[in-house]
Amino acid sequence: MLVLLGLGIPVAYSVGTVAIVGIFYAIGPTFLLSTIQSLPYAFASDYNFVVVPLFVLMGTLASRAGIITDLYKAAFQLTSGIRGSLMMATVMAQAMFAAISGSTTVAASIFTRMALPEMIRYGYNPGVSAGCVAAAGTLAGLIPPSIAMVLFAVLTGEPIGKLLIAGILPGVMTAVGYIVGIRIMLIYRPEWAPMISERFSLKQKLQGISKAWAVFLLIGLVVGGIYTGTFPPSAAGAVGATGVLLIALSTKRLPKGALWESLIESARISAVLFLIVMAGLLFSRFLLISGFIGDLKALVVTLEMSAFVFIALVVILYLILGCFVDSVSLMIITLPFLYPISTSLGINGIWFGVLIIKLIEIAAITPPVGLNLFAVLSSGKGLVNSRQLFAGVMPFLVMEAVLLALLMGFPAIATILPELMD
Template sequence: MTGLPPEAIGGIGTAILLAFIFLRVPIGIALSVVSIVGIYVLLGPRAAAGMLSEIPYDFTAHWTLSSVPMFLLMGFFCFHAGLTEGLFRLARYFLSWLPGGLSIASIQGAAMFSAVTGSSLACTAAMGRIAVPEMLKAGYDKGLSTGTVAAAGTIGSMIPPSIILIIYGVFVEAPIGTLFIAAFIPGVLTAVLYSVMVCIRASIDPSIAPKVNERVTTRDRLLAIRDTWPVGLLIVGVFGGLFSGVFTPTEAGSVGASLAFLISIAKRAMSWGVFKTAIIETLRTTASIFVIAIGAQLLTRFFALSGVTELLADFVSGQGYSQLQVILLIGVVLILLGMLLDPIGIMLLTIPVLLPVLETQAIDLIWFGVLMAKFLEIGFITPPVGLNVFVVKGIVGDLVPTHLIFRGIAWFVVSDAVTVTLLIAFPAIALWLPSVIGD
């Protein structure tokens, strides 16, 4: 309609999209507006109206996506019914004797909570309310106390059920169950490396994590196990069935939400207020994710019509970059974007551009999905927009300045860099378990 070549229109649209992002326009709105206007310019009003009516419905009607609200509902039921409050206490009773034991208990408690929620923010909020006051009371360094919880919450993006991996799988048409299985070992590895790092730091400088002198009896440990066994039952029931092939990831979400509801009733922790709050938060979070995802779907169509993705893939191929160089370049871009945007927005913004490049380079999409989730985890805690950091800040208020929280997460970012290096050097860390279970 303008006389410009499609590639030029795609380039202008990309520039406008980036301008919107830097102006802090909500990512879902920015993606949708740029895409619809771009399609209008390329093909005219009828095509733009047709895609606006077709793509949102086709995407939201995708059966696999029904697992998103179900896994979120499972997590919110567990959180608001208080089923996860004992996880930190359980980890504390078994790990507090270690150097930095309360910090390590927070990490392991967050890892366990991650198995019943796909939200990093929910994991951070739940563990922060319980663990941070305990660490500060014990005289732990303020940066370490808050940084531990902010970083540990990111494990919720890796250990199944990960909402990020569900959305990624839908977009690249990769099996969700395989992605979940592939992410399990890297998620555990993240928790282990965090714990080892804290243990080493606390051994070198005990002042940052004074030893907790408390007598924990076998009875205390057994009582803690008794209080938290329903969460263990939920985890085993959902993911045992999922990994053994008894039900699909979509069915796993429904089973998980139902089990969480029934367990809450059995423990007399379910009330109308808890039920209502969990439903509302699930609807709000799901709607936010879907708005962004619909915008990303529209952007994918706009880029395909304008030839931007093909042009980028040809450019990368023409440069002769190796797989490693491509992965490192993508990692830098994701981390930089992580300093400005929320992780789901980053993923949905970049996948339409990256997918043709990944296919051209013959990069395994399962392995890359796990690696991308890891890069996005780093974005949860890097300044200036470290969402988990501000969740923790909301919990501690004026007690801990924001700059101290960011300082506290620095060593965890170093641990994440080690995890990323291992994942790139040894792809089998992510791909071995799916190959075993698949066989």
């Protein structure tokens, strides 16, 4: 599978090919044909997974309706007068945008076009500025609605609603950690972010926040609805997407053709994700029926491996593979055998899910194959080159190391809110 991926063959085809050949040799053609017929249909026709295209649609509509512009301006006004205010505003705005969009690459692309030119115009270091955009984009992987969380639930059977809610506190912790980290970073390297003379009064700040009312309303609808159980996660995407559409129409901010473009983009992204997940489920079935997972569990028992040692190995594995394999592929490839071992060791499935999402989001900003890095480079249109970006994202990887240690040391950060839902 790694050879096929290395040859540039798309993830779904690489994983699916290995799974199909493996099932054929392990069981035979009859079981293989039955699995190919039933498994993809059972997944694609499951109503619970309609949440994926609707979460994507919500984010694409919000970006085209100009809702994100108001959010970024409000964040900039709030942080004015502080060194690195534009970086902090980018983190704050991306954290809020993460609550109405589940895609990290979409977030990184949108804010590259919006925030990066502004930071460079004010004399900010291009590489560090671009690194900030890429790193803050990963917040969409933790803060609900998160597509990565939904994919983890699909692959493991963990409850989608609890997983989504579990990402709130780690996501907020990450955003706050970035802001504090930026402040500390600029104490030692003030030349990376010159002071901006522009100031705003309290009245102007309050007016800016009021203009971002649509985002707060959407967050209340989606996150509040899931947490209180007003509607299931499968309906949260529909509520959010409808909310964005109604807000855009009522404020007359939806450009001509934007709805159709958003629908097409959502369908395209969802189709790719669904194909990858179907291949991942086939691969998981192959590992199970071939006896690989059972043998691996037996090996763990024989070695008397503790949960701590297992988690440490998972972290090392993801940090190494994250340099060479994109985040979605990493999760699809590894979860079929890592998750069963984690359950056999008594590790909380919700906390393990948040940890895995955290690790794949770190992988998304790890050179040279981080997805968010490519999103920033492609959307930057020459404002920053790869060498600058790879160097500029390093301070944020240091911040992520500290945040990862906190998450591992205090599991309640991820589990306290889901437990309150019971």
